[in-house]
Amino acid sequence: MAKSFIARRHLHFQGSLMEEVAELSKGMDDLIDLSIGDPDFTTPAPILEAGYRDALAGYTHYSPGKGYPDVIGAVVGTYKNDLGIAIGPENVIIVASGDYASFMAGFATIDPGDEVLIPDPSFMCYRYHVSYAGGVPVMVPTSAADGWRFSAKEAEKYVTPKTKGLYICTPNNPTGACMHPEDMQAVYELAEKYDLLIYSDEIYTAFSYEVPFCSMLSIPGAAKRTVVINSLSKNYVATGARLGWIIAPPDIIGAIAQEGLNMVYSAPSISQRMAKFALTQGKPFMEPIMAEFKERMFKTAERINRIPHLHVPSPPPGTFYLFVDVRETGLSDYEFVLKTLKEAHVALVPGSDFGACGTGFVRICATVSLPKLMEACNRIESMKL
Numbered sequence: 001m002a003k004s005f006i007a008r009r010h011l012h013f014q015g016s017l018m019e020e021v022a023e024l025s026k027g028m029d030d031l032i033d034l035s036i037g038d039p040d041f042t043t044p045a046p047i048l049e050a051g052y053r054d055a056l057a058g059y060t061h062y063s064p065g066k067g068y069p070d071v072i073g074a075v076v077g078t079y080k081n082d083l084g085i086a087i088g089p090e091n092v093i094i095v096a097s098g099d100y101a102s103f104m105a106g107f108a109t110i111d112p113g114d115e116v117l118i119p120d121p122s123f124m125c126y127r128y129h130v131s132y133a134g135g136v137p138v139m140v141p142t143s144a145a146d147g148w149r150f151s152a153k154e155a156e157k158y159v160t161p162k163t164k165g166l167y168i169c170t171p172n173n174p175t176g177a178c179m180h181p182e183d184m185q186a187v188y189e190l191a192e193k194y195d196l197l198i199y200s201d202e203i204y205t206a207f208s209y210e211v212p213f214c215s216m217l218s219i220p221g222a223a224k225r226t227v228v229i230n231s232l233s234k235n236y237v238a239t240g241a242r243l244g245w246i247i248a249p250p251d252i253i254g255a256i257a258q259e260g261l262n263m264v265y266s267a268p269s270i271s272q273r274m275a276k277f278a279l280t281q282g283k284p285f286m287e288p289i290m291a292e293f294k295e296r297m298f299k300t301a302e303r304i305n306r307i308p309h310l311h312v313p314s315p316p317p318g319t320f321y322l323f324v325d326v327r328e329t330g331l332s333d334y335e336f337v338l339k340t341l342k343e344a345h346v347a348l349v350p351g352s353d354f355g356a357c358g359t360g361f362v363r364i365c366a367t368v369s370l371p372k373l374m375e376a377c378n379r380i381e382s383m384k385l
């Protein structure tokens, strides 16, 4: 066989360090895995039962391409009741996960050669979603010194005539940084000035500790140039449901719906039924889970700061991730992750996986119990740093 059948596009993609860490940790019986952003909680039973009940009642077929009207209604109701934001059903499409929402948002709006600004560090998939559409990801630095807050002023330095849009995510994975209303306003003004589309990832809305969560859609005028990405995964600890939604102007929703018909046709019907229950009646079941996440985050951040040479914002601003500064150890983030894996049997993710600005930092997921998080910290402390 003389040629590779793999698309050239794929050959350019680098493997992630996270995958390498997962490979190395195989077979460690006492491993504490703090590398994956998948909460340890099972989705609350009433949410699962709602999906089951509706499945028994016949919701086991394709749904309409944009999703069931009452699930779309639940998204509309959530933005209205929780955030005071008025959207209509024509602004919503239900899709198979937040990841897919981001991919579809890019695929429907980015032309080959378009540049898209992305915060550095941030969720690694954005770069791929832009590239899959033929676009060019352009990383905009953020820094620990500024609390990792995304700055429109900094982003402006990277705007060219080819810039089509920009991603924002609040609270941010991996840094936890929360955008404040004035940050969002500045992003909106930048987008207005250069006629940009804003891809606003709002997947961690329930995990904003520093400031109340602020949606891009709450900025007057922003809705006409904003594509919101959201999902059931984190706010309702339902990563396995693979259920998300997009809020955007109707023409963008139309383009996404058309493309979606040729990809998965519709989002999973049973997960949509879970989403309807979660969004309309699920909050009380999430309260104890959210309280536990907060306790884990706050106590683990305090504990980490008592380990020599490690630093992390305390109290943490948001999400269930702690982005720990390991520069003082003299190790690179990758070396630090290898060391904790080999010597402490604790799996972390190197910050550089999320962008060059994450170099020197490691991400810890508070997705295991507090005693396990404390045990992980004890093990890390007993390593020679």
Ligand SMILES: Cc1ncc(COP(=O)(O)O)c(C=O)c1O
Pocket: 037, 097, 098, 099, 100, 123, 169, 172, 173, 201, 203, 230, 231, 232, 233, 239, 243, 244
């Ligand atoms: C910032 C961000 N956006 C989107 C996603 C995708 O989530 P899902 O596809 O599970 O909805 C993740 C997952 O970790 C994330 O961290």
